[in-house]
Amino acid sequence: MIRVPRSRAASTLLTAVLIGACGTGGERTGTPEAQPTTTGAPALDAGASGAPATDRARSPLADQLVDLGSAVYDPSEHVVDAVAPTGLRIDALDTGMAPVLPVGIDDRGELAVPGARDVGWYRYGPRPGEPGVTVLAAHIAFDGVDGVFRHLDDLTPGDEVVVALSDGTEQRYRVTGLTQNPKEALPPELWVREGDPRLALVTCGGTFDAARRSYTDNVIAWAEPA
Amino acid sequence: MPRTLTRLAAAAALTAAAWAGTASPVSAQDAGARIHLLHGIPGVAVDVEAGGEAVLEGFEFGDTQDLSAFAGQTLAGLQVKVAGTDDVAIDAGDVTLPDSGNHTVVAHLDAAGDPALAVFTNDTAAIAAGQGRLTVRHAAAAPAVDVLANGSPAFSNVENGAEGAADLPVGTISASVVPTGETEPVVIGPADLAIEDGTSLIVYAVGSLEDESLTVLTETITGLGTTPAAIQTGNSPVSDEANGLSAATLAAMAVLLGAGALGVGRLAAVRTR
Numbered sequence: 422m423i424r425v426p427r428s429r430a431a432s433t434l435l436t437a438v439l440i441g442a443c444g445t446g447g448e449r450t451g452t453p454e455a456q457p458t459t460t461g462a463p464a465l466d467a468g469a470s471g472a473p474a475t476d477r478a479r480s481p482l483a484d485q486l487v488d489l490g491s492a493v494y495d496p497s498e499h500v501v502d503a504v505a506p507t508g509l510r511i512d513a514l515d516t517g518m519a520p521v522l523p524v525g526i527d528d529r530g531e532l533a534v535p536g537a538r539d540v541g542w543y544r545y546g547p548r549p550g551e552p553g554v555t556v557l558a559a560h561i562a563f564d565g566v567d568g569v570f571r572h573l574d575d576l577t578p579g580d581e582v583v584v585a586l587s588d589g590t591e592q593r594y595r596v597t598g599l600t601q602n603p604k605e606a607l608p609p610e611l612w613v614r615e616g617d618p619r620l621a622l623v624t625c626g627g628t629f630d631a632a633r634r635s636y637t638d639n640v641i642a643w644a645e646p647a
Numbered sequence: 648m649p650r651t652l653t654r655l656a657a658a659a660a661l662t663a664a665a666w667a668g669t670a671s672p673v674s675a676q677d678a679g680a681r682i683h684l685l686h687g688i689p690g691v692a693v694d695v696e697a698g699g700e701a702v703l704e705g706f707e708f709g710d711t712q713d714l715s716a717f718a719g720q721t722l723a724g725l726q727v728k729v730a731g732t733d734d735v736a737i738d739a740g741d742v743t744l745p746d747s748g749n750h751t752v753v754a755h756l757d758a759a760g761d762p763a764l765a766v767f768t769n770d771t772a773a774i775a776a777g778q779g780r781l782t783v784r785h786a787a788a789a790p791a792v793d794v795l796a797n798g799s800p801a802f803s804n805v806e807n808g809a810e811g812a813a814d815l816p817v818g819t820i821s822a823s824v825v826p827t828g829e830t831e832p833v834v835i836g837p838a839d840l841a842i843e844d845g846t847s848l849i850v851y852a853v854g855s856l857e858d859e860s861l862t863v864l865t866e867t868i869t870g871l872g873t874t875p876a877a878i879q880t881g882n883s884p885v886s887d888e889a890n891g892l893s894a895a896t897l898a899a900m901a902v903l904l905g906a907g908a909l910g911v912g913r914l915a916a917v918r919t920r
Contacts, residue, residue, distance in 0.1 A: 475733055477696065477699060477700060477701050478699075478700045478701070479700060479701050480696070480697050480698070480701055480702045482700075482702045482717065482722070483701060483702050483703065485716035485717065486702065486703060486712050486713065486714065486716070487712065487716070488712060488713075489683065489711040489713050490710065490711065491709045491710055491711070492685055492710070492711045492851075492864040492865055492866055493709040493862070493864060493865075494850075494862065494863040494865050495865075496838065496839060498841070498865075499819065499838075499839045499840055499841040500819075500839070500841070501818065501819050525776060525777050526777070526873075526876075529876070529877075530776075530873070530875065530876040530877075531875050531878065531879055532875035532877070532878045534878065534879060534880055543875065545777050545817065545844035545872070546844070546874075558878050559880060560880045560881050560882075561880055561881040561885055562881050562882075562883045562885045562886070563880075563881065563883060564882065564883055565883045566883075567885060570880065571885060604877060604878075604879075607875075607877065607878065611874075612874040614869070623878050623880065624880045624881070625879070625880040625881035629881070629883075629884045629885075631884070634883065635879065635881070636880075636881045639878055639880070
């Protein structure tokens with residue numbers, strides 16, 4: 422989902438309306454006679470009788486507070502963007518437009534990667550264009566068939582990656598680099614959900630262990646919107 | 648209304664006591680506490696002082712302040728005043744903040760409509776992949792309520808100061824708040840709530856039913872999700888085109904090599920003659 426900046430104007434308006442309705446807030450109309458004693462201070466909703474504040478020093482603690490803004494419910498923050506990737510084309514690898522399927526995790530807690538000729542999009546992570554890393558994974562080889570990412574490690578910086586979206590548009594990326602890691606040590610950067618939109622193309626690499634029917638490493642091609 | 652002040656002071660004292668009770672020694676793995684302060688009383692701006700000095704001025708309804716920097720510290724002589732005045736609304740005394748855990752302090756109205764302070768401890772347990780956590784907290788001057796999700800009861804008989812919580816599949820739900828046991832009138836909502844992967848969405852019902860100021864504040868805690876443990880993207884060797892040579896090409900080369908070897912042999916044979 423796309424995060425939309427909070428509407429300060431709306432919350433400020435709401436506050437103003439509420440203050441107006443309640444007749445409280447910053448009004449300082451109290452007279453000396455009406456001022457309460459220290460043992461009979463007014464309730465919170467009786468600000469109109471409040472004594473003007475005396476000058477007070479600013480506490481050094483004030484510098485340690487962090488204003489996080491308004492928590493007033495904003496419907497625009499709860500609109501879920503439904504655009505999903507549907508296809509992936511990397512001309513440098515002659516992939517054609519490979520189908521992209523939304524996938525979650527399997528019973529072992531691992532990414533549910535589809536068959537050899539499909540690409541899996543981790544649907545619980547960012548969508549293309551959203552802050553953070555969109556993860557697309559495909560096999561290097563599966564059940565004896567070369568996968569869509571058979572030659573992922575041939576990509577070089579600048580290569581174009583095209584992602585087709587469910588709304589009919591395309592998002593273009595440029596490869597920025599390749600990384601390789603042991604299978605059991607996926608880089609945490611893969612699951613980042615903040616910052617600039619990025620794309621991670623993930624497959625296997627390293628050495629094929631015939632006994633375990635598995636590769637030792639993951640190879641990741643990173644890309645940024647073109 | 649001295650009664651209100653008494654209640655506020657009592658609430659503040661309780662709060663301080665609760666914090667003192669839950670505070671634990673700082674251990675090496677503690678990264679400190681996360682403490683947010685939420686203003687949930689419509690229409691009243693306040694100033695907060697400590698030891699007679701201004702810590703926070705003009706704190707307005709709906710705003711949030713991060714108090715995490717004060718984790719484990721004791722704020723001496725904490726007072727909450729109606730903004731711009733010397734009118735003490737809450738005389739909290741010395742307040743020691745927790746040094747660990749995830750907490751939200753909410754200034755809100757109790758069921759009777761009197762200002763109160765509540766400290767909620769937020770659940771930061773890991774959330775399964777594909778789910779988000781929804782917590783609804785009753786912090787409004789209103790009787791017990793039911794919370795409907797997409798028209799069906801999700802949390803029942805939630806009273807002021809209490810909460811209902813559940814981990815739900817990601818997506819959008821339409822939430823409504825109704826009096827307990829009823830389906831109408833809808834006193835809050837229907838409002839869409841986005842349930843996001845690995846994110847805890849905390850919704851506070853605040854304001855006053857009688858004053859028709861009921862509304863909703865929200866807070867989110869991210870990073871609680873579960874990500875895939877591994878990505879298995881290969882269960883068979885790649886074809887023998889590893890060097891740009893397909894199996895067919897290799898087979899053809901083998902034939903040529905064989906022929907070449909034969910040729911060399913023939914040449915050698917010729918030379919020995």
